[in-house]
Each structure stands twice: as C-alpha cells, then as structure tokens.
Amino acid sequence: MTHALQWLRSLVFVVQMYLAMAVLGIVFLPWALVSPRGARIACKTFCRWVRFTAAWMVGLRTEVRGTPPRGEVLIASKHQSFLDIILIFGSIPAGKFIMKRELMWAPVIGQYALRIGCVPVNRGKRSQAIGKMVEDVARGRQEPGQLIIYAQGTRVAPGVKKPYKIGAGVLYEELGQTCVPAATNVGVFWPRKGILRKPGLAVVEFLPEIAPGLPRGTFMRRLESEVEEASDKLMREAGFDTGER
Template identity: 40%
Template structure:
C-alpha cells in the first residue's frame, strides 16, 4: 500500500508541477521576483505539502520558528532529501538557494530558478566558483534575503557520517551575518533516489542562530556539532515510530 500511495503521489506531484509551470510561464517575464515568490512559488509548495500529507500520509512538524531572526541570514540545513529544497522556503521572508549550476539549465524548472535569483555554483571551477558564489551571495544579502545552503553539498543518507564542506564557513566569515542551523530527518520519509514516500512525521528543528564573529574553524565545528546532534535525535525518534529499530 505504501508503494502504491508513493507512486500516486509522484505521478500527481510531477503532473501538477509541470502543468503549473506551463500555465504560469506566460506571465513569468512580466512579474517581479517578489510577485513570483508570493503568487507562484508559495502556492506550489503548499499544494505539494497537501498532496504529500493526503496521499502519502507524510506530515510535517517544525519546531523552533521563534529562533528565526529578521533580516539577512545564512541558513545552514542538513540535507537528506529533495523535500527540504522546497519545504524550507515558506519559513523565510525572501529566501534563495546556493545550488549546483546544472539545475538552472533544466527546462521550465531552471527558468523559474533563474527568475528567483538562486545562486548557482560550478563545482568544477573551485576557486573561481567560490569567488563567484561569494559575490552573488553578497548581492542577495544586501537585498535583505536569506541564503539557504546545504553545508555537505549534496544529499546524505540518514545516519551517514557527516561531510561538511568549508564553503559555509567562508560565507559566514565573509558577510558577518548570523547563521541559522537547521536539523531534520526527512530522509526517513522521502529517501534520496527512491520512489517510496513513507507515512509518518517529518521533523524539522530550527536551532538558535550562531552569531557572527567566530573564527571559521570554531564556527564550522560548532555548526556541525549542533546540526548533527539534533538530526541524530530526530532520526532516533523517526526510526522508532517507523519500527526501524526493531530486531
């Protein structure tokens, strides 16, 4: 039954997403990024959450919203699933992502991402990529935006050893804004590279922001410890609810 519901969710999710993007496409060149955010992106995220809850039986619990400060912000989130690439957006007033450049080349989806002024990064360019990412991030923060970055760079399976990259520490040191750690257990319910969408509760924990001014190495160690500790706690709870801890 879970596999059948998962397949139905996938079918409706992709069908709705493609149709929605096609319907909205004619107005895309004529609206501002902010209008696109409010009138197109947020409704799409809401419908996706509704489909996930009603069809797959996957609910969401978010704690720690009171920790989100106003103004420009660096958001460092655990990355286990495609789920957080859309579900984190409504938590912030004007968020954007740092993501691999190839995603902006996708038909339809990439056009909307470019309109939303995401920050693409060419992973093969190394130093040049870091310089370009820093400049673009500086521009977006100057516009009072929140930048969401996945410090490990790619999705990691639940419980996999952490692999934090130094890029997040570079941005933290470069801009002098708070960094908001985000822990989650989404990979239990929306696994990477898998069709199944498990019923249950995806949990997100927004941790207190790390103030600017720490040395890079100290910041990165603190960030990893806080995210991993909270994510491990959420994984234990999720696995117990799913019966994954049974012999």
C-alpha cells in the same frame, strides 16, 4: 501487500507532484517573468500543495519547528531529500539557495530558481566555486532575503556521515551575517532516490542563531556539532537507528 500499496500510492503522489509543478510553472509564468515576487508565490504555492498532498496521499505529515528567520541571514542546513527544500523555502519570506549550476537547465525548477535569486555555482572547481559564490551573493545583497546553503554540499542519506564543506564557513565570514542552522529527519520518509514515500512525521527544525564574528574553524565545528546532534535526535524520534545509545 501493504508495502506494494504504499509504493503505488507513492508513485501516484510523485507523478501528480511533478504535474502540479508544470501546471503552476505555466500558470504563474507571466507574473514570474515580470516580478521575482510572482516567482516566489508560485514556489510557495507548490510547497503548500506538496505538503498537503503528501499528508493525505501517502500519510506523510510535515512540521517546521523552531523560529523561521525573517531577516537577511544565512541558513546552513542538513540536506536529505527534496522535501527539506520544500519545508525550508515554504516557511521563510524570501529564500535563495546556493545551488549546483546544472539545475539551471532543469525544466521549471531552473528558471524559477533564477527568478527568486538562487546562486548557481560550479562545484567541480572548488576554490573557484567558493570565490564565485561569495561574489555572486555579495552582488545580490540589494534584494534582502534568506540565503540557504547545504553545509555538506549534497543530499546525505540518514545514517551516512559526510564532512561539512568549507563553503558555509566562507559565506558566514565574508557576509558577516547571523547564521541559522537547520536540522532535519526528512530522509527517513522521503529518500534521496527511489519512489517509495513512507508515512510518518517529517521535520525541519531551525536551531538557535549563531552570531557573526566567530573564527571560521570555530564556526564550522559548532555548526556541524549542532546540526548533526539535532538531526540525529529527530531521526531517532522518527524511529531510525542512528547507532547512538
């Protein structure tokens, strides 16, 4: 009975969340069309709304730990569900995601993503995608912001091991920017698929900066080690068995 009630509450939450996305997308559209700032404010308003409604509708509280970066940096994060997108973007001034090209055609999300400076890439052709990613990012550096890449290239469920893609290392090397790793446990409560949202405390944690200039291989090993270790710690804190003792 308790599980069924939580699922029903989750369904109501998910429905109202997407309705809110549509309403905000329409309301802010005139401003978003003439100014990226309008698009960013629309997206941040949506992030605040999701966090607020998640807390009282399904008992899912959220927290951002560490120091959210303010300058022009590369953020390389763990990705477990839509919620870590919301927490990261809502906590930084001008986030821009490396996103899969298919999302360009998603209603509301695609249009607003392009307006805030997100960089669509074709992941089907790896070498071409990386080159295009670097080129597009370099062209967009006139407008400062925090470039966010999901280092494993996709959502990864808690407890699943997946290698880190070279794209994060290429961007770190080519852009010459400081990298801020980010860990999370959001997938414990908000899975990558399905309706059920579990009560608890979902966390995104910004980790200590990695200064520019490291060899690509050294950077990738350090990034994976620090993000995975911190994410496992957050998941254990949330009651998830990571298999480590």
